Amino acid sequence: MKFLEAIGNSVIDRLAYVGGLTIQFWSGLRSTPRVLPIAGKRGRWRVAIRQMAVIGVDAVPMIGIMSMCAGFILAMQVGSELRRWGALQYVMDVVAVGFTRELGPILTAVVVSGRSGSAFSAEIGTMVVTSEIDALRTMALDPIEFVLAPKYVAALITIPCLTVLSNAFGILAGAAFMYISTKITLAMYLRYIYNSIDLHDIFTGLLKSLVFATIIVNVGCMEGFRTRGGPDAVGRSATSAVVRSTYLVILADVFFTAIFYLVHRD
Amino acid sequence: MISVADLTVVYEDRRVLNSVNLDIEPGEVMVLLGGSGSGKTTMLRHIIGLERPGSGTVRVHGIDINRCSAKELEGIRRTMGVAFQECALFNSMSIEENVSLPLHELTTLADPVIEIMTYMKLAAVGLGEASKRMPQELSGGMKKRAAVARATALDPEILIFDEPSSGLDPIVAAGLDDLILLLKRAFHMTILVVTHALSSAFRIADRVAMLYNGSLIAVDSKESFRSSTNPHIRQFLDRVADPIDSSPAVEEHLRELAGMAGEKR
Numbered sequence: 158m159k160f161l162e163a164i165g166n167s168v169i170d171r172l173a174y175v176g177g178l179t180i181q182f183w184s185g186l187r188s189t190p191r192v193l194p195i196a197g198k199r200g201r202w203r204v205a206i207r208q209m210a211v212i213g214v215d216a217v218p219m220i221g222i223m224s225m226c227a228g229f230i231l232a233m234q235v236g237s238e239l240r241r242w243g244a245l246q247y248v249m250d251v252v253a254v255g256f257t258r259e260l261g262p263i264l265t266a267v268v269v270s271g272r273s274g275s276a277f278s279a280e281i282g283t284m285v286v287t288s289e290i291d292a293l294r295t296m297a298l299d300p301i302e303f304v305l306a307p308k309y310v311a312a313l314i315t316i317p318c319l320t321v322l323s324n325a326f327g328i329l330a331g332a333a334f335m336y337i338s339t340k341i342t343l344a345m346y347l348r349y350i351y352n353s354i355d356l357h358d359i360f361t362g363l364l365k366s367l368v369f370a371t372i373i374v375n376v377g378c379m380e381g382f383r384t385r386g387g388p389d390a391v392g393r394s395a396t397s398a399v400v401r402s403t404y405l406v407i408l409a410d411v412f413f414t415a416i417f418y419l420v421h422r423d
Numbered sequence: 424m425i426s427v428a429d430l431t432v433v434y435e436d437r438r439v440l441n442s443v444n445l446d447i448e449p450g451e452v453m454v455l456l457g458g459s460g461s462g463k464t465t466m467l468r469h470i471i472g473l474e475r476p477g478s479g480t481v482r483v484h485g486i487d488i489n490r491c492s493a494k495e496l497e498g499i500r501r502t503m504g505v506a507f508q509e510c511a512l513f514n515s516m517s518i519e520e521n522v523s524l525p526l527h528e529l530t531t532l533a534d535p536v537i538e539i540m541t542y543m544k545l546a547a548v549g550l551g552e553a554s555k556r557m558p559q560e561l562s563g564g565m566k567k568r569a570a571v572a573r574a575t576a577l578d579p580e581i582l583i584f585d586e587p588s589s590g591l592d593p594i595v596a597a598g599l600d601d602l603i604l605l606l607k608r609a610f611h612m613t614i615l616v617v618t619h620a621l622s623s624a625f626r627i628a629d630r631v632a633m634l635y636n637g638s639l640i641a642v643d644s645k646e647s648f649r650s651s652t653n654p655h656i657r658q659f660l661d662r663v664a665d666p667i668d669s670s671p672a673v674e675e676h677l678r679e680l681a682g683m684a685g686e687k688r
Contacts, residue, residue: 292511295471296525297500
């Protein structure tokens with residue numbers, strides 16, 4: 158009986174979490190116009206610009222290095238197999254399609270989740286612990302609009318940009334591999350890449366990156382808003398934000414990849 | 424101005440507030456006293472609408488803040504200023520930005536006007552020269568005053584303080600008491616102060632209310648309160664500690680420890 162009770166409680170907790178996340182998502186989405194320049198509240202867009210620098214610009218070196226490493230590893234692993242069949246040129250297709258559809262968006266999401274998702278949670282968690290969120294509410298300011306919306310707008314702009322950069326770095330790493338193994342020049346490599354990927358590949362990758370941005374911001378902020386207790390609770394929230402957002406990003410990736418696969422197959 | 428009726432709050436199986444009734448008149452300074460865990464902060468959080476009660480009502484300007492629309496609640500909150508115990512200043516903003524935030528967000532005043540108003544609010548609490556400093560660069564007393572400046576930014580009708588003198592030395596705490604009295608005199612604000620500092624309470628209060636184990640045991644003028652014969656109030660006023668429950672086993676253990684300490688010496 159206790160076992161069933163534990164399962165029931167766990168299911169209720171998860172449903173409550175998803176429900177809370179959904180409510181927060183809609184509130185955040187409704188608040189985003191107030192962050193935009195001209196149409197939004199004065200000065201709020203400056204906060205979003207600062208967030209863009211933190212989420213986007215500061216993450217470029219890490220995304221660049223990780224994408225180049227991943228691109229080179231992918232090219233080497235695939236190349237070692239394809240070489241035996243005399244089909245080394247297909248490494249370029251695998252790297253190009255693999256990065257634009259899959260690796261670029263997921264690598265970017267994992268990096269941003271680790272860097273910014275945890276930072277969102279820690280920042281908001283600290284605000285909860287020091288009553289800053291309560292202070293906002295007593296000033297008739299909506300914490301979702303004030304804290305979450307600028308981050309959301311920033312993430313919706315920067316994460317697709319970072320994904321494009323990740324794609325570019327990964328593909329360039331493939332170029333380095335091809336030059337070392339077959340002396341293909343960069344110009345020839347890029348021409349081949351241009352022919353091997355189509356707009357659909359880039360579009361699906363960018364669409365995924367928007368979904369990942371939504372997950373990372375909402376989970377990070379949700380964990381922050383749910384923080385209760387002292388400074389140790391802030392640390393736990395930050396960890397939880399990274400674990401949950403990475404987990405949900407991968408689940409969403411499976412879901413969207415399956416949809417794109419089914420749509421593209423037909 | 425503020426009317427609390429039959430307010431009952433239960434957390435899990437613990438009754439934190441037990442059918443509390445309290446009316447705060449316009450222009451008065453009401454001090455809510457009580458020991459640690461008596462329910463003072465819980466009551467304050469319900470009065471400012473941060474939490475919903477299990478039963479009972481909280482009316483501000485005659486409007487039930489738990490049954491009104493979001494728009495009405497927003498309107499009520501604009502007439503309230505709250506200075507939190509932890510000050511709750513935004514650490515990413517300077518003191519000036521903290522104080523000007525509600526003016527920027529909730530009014531359509533031009534930036535130069537906001538700048539002047541912010542300086543006036545900061546000057547009123549003696550922080551005119553510290554406006555560019557960040558909260559982490561301020562002392563405890565300065566933070567409290569900055570929190571008061573922010574709470575008064577929109578010229579609220581009601582000002583609420585949660586433990587204003589906690590963590591402050593007696594001189595700084597007395598300065599804060601003077602500031603509260605000054606705000607009352609100058610702006611005719613209705614002020615609610617939640618505290619357990621007796622000296623501060625008797626200095627600023629028009630009336631005093633006291634919570635004991637979640638129940639309101641007194642609402643009186645400070646003179647009547649001071650001469651109360653209620654045993655709980657007397658214990659609080661006379662600073663008498665609760666007797667420590669000790670079983671024979673605990674006493675035996677303490678004797679053993681004392682004996683060991685004696686042998687070591």
